[in-house]
Amino acid sequence: MSSDFKPPPLGWSILSAVGGIITVVAAIFGLENLAAYLRQTDALLAAKSRTATTQAGEMKAVDKLTDLDTRSISNPGLPLPPAEMSARLALTNISASTLTPAEIAMARQAWAYFQKNWQQKTGLVNSVSGFESVTMWDQAAAIAALVSAKELNLVSATEFQSKMSQTLETLATLPLYNGQLPNKVYNSKTLIPVNYGQITKREEIGWSAIDLGRMAIWLKIVGSKYPQLKPQTEAVWKHWQVQRLVKDGRMYGTAVTDGKEQYNQEGRLGYENYAAYGLKLWGLNVNKALDTKTNTAFIGIYGQGVPYDKRDFNNSGANNYVLSEPYILDGIETGFQSLPKAYADRVLAAQEARYMATQQLTAATEDNLDRAPYFVYNSVFVNGKSWANISDKRQNYPELRFLSAKAAIGWHVLYSSDYTQKLFSFVETNLKADGGWYNGYYEVLKAPNKAQTANNNGVILQSLLYKKVGKPLTIWAGVASPKRSTTAKP
Helix, strand or coil, X not given: CCCCCCCCCHHHHHHHHHHHHHHHHHHHHHHHHHHHHHHHHHHHHHHHHHHHHHHHHHHHHXXXXXXXXXXXXXXXXXXXXXXXXXXXXXXXXXXXXXXXXXXXXXXXXXXXXXXXXXXXXXXXECCECCECCECHHHHHHHHHHHHHHHHCCCCCHHHHHHHHHHHHHHHCCCCEECCCEECCCECCCCCCECCCCCCCCCCCCCCCHHHHHHHHHHHHHHHHHCHHHHHHHHHHXXXXXXXXXXXXXXXXXXXEXXXXXXXXXXXXXXXXXXXXXXXXXXXXXXXXXXXXXXXEEEEEECCEEEEEECCCHHHHCCCCCECCHHHHHHHHHHCCCCCCHHHHHHHHHHHHHHHHHHCCXXXXXXXXXXXXXCEEEECCEECCEECCEECCCCCECHHHCEEEHHHHHHHHHHHCCHHHXXXXXXHHHHCEECCEECCEEECCCCCEECCCEHHHHHHHHHHHHHHXXXXXXXXXXXXXXXXXXXXXXX
């Protein structure tokens, strides 16, 4: 050490010491950040790896089910003998039944959806939870839910009267598409006609004859069961230019494309017949739409001869979905007056046969999803393919096939078999949500389809009402037999 060395001034020493501390702290902080970054990177890589592994597993499961489903088809399918074709639901075998505590709890849970989504100023109900938009199909489901809630003692007679009267008043004064019939979609709060997926811009997009056919059934049920409301249900019908719904014995709806209106025949086997029966109750000529034989063929699926409509997308431009819901609604509401019960037998039998072959509980129908594409037709058969789960644009989403809650409960109250009991129990255990029931459960993802809708919860409620009263609901309500059809011109 040099003898000339002198220590630095005290201030410098302090600065040096502080600087050293700062450097150390900065170094430590930097190392901690680096370590955190590396941990985060490792976590992301691990997550990606798990995601890739999960996706690979999901696709393997999809491929396995798809392979089994594809090989399940045999053509042609076994047709129905005439005696079986003409069989209806044996009404004498149905009896009123006290709901079990589990069923009462299920009804109460379903009603929670409507408590949450009922618009107090209009009496309309959000089709999808929390989104102020409604179709006439879903509003009919809400009417069914309110009737069920009254009869299952979930609401008082006073609340029922107030809510139903308000709903009917709104339906009798709705702004109509082109001044003729209800628009396909409305803002449930403001009553503005809108397009799907948006609630603020006024847009008239046409009407749906199928949606209004379901509404027609429920207007008849309400007017017949509750005479004090009959003037209001008739006022709704008179507000609409209902003759525009039919032409030459078939149902017609409208769509607007590039600003131009299209007047199109609506419906294929299933929904066409079910909705047509509603229009027939009001005296409209829907004889061709009620025909269940002319356009029907049979396809073998897991050994069952499933009925389907020969008018598919390739030869008619429309999809010929085979779904559970129209058969369930027809059975519950009319006692299979619009469709042969034997068709429903086959549609359910194919789903049970799929379960026996794959161990995959199956209750297939259309519904909203909690993810893109947000709505699919989960079909037993459509456009030549079995178990296709397609959007209205015909894109297939096999990984998003799901067990439908409403289909599971509807099939169970109609058939009460060992298989449908499995469906009921699965819904009860897995699909309870905050404010209603989830729409279903994804087969491959092994998770709930967390979409919540008026239609899903409404069908569950009316299914439980059907079990309680022990009769198809039009018969229970005292709806008169359909009037003789009249000629209707557009």
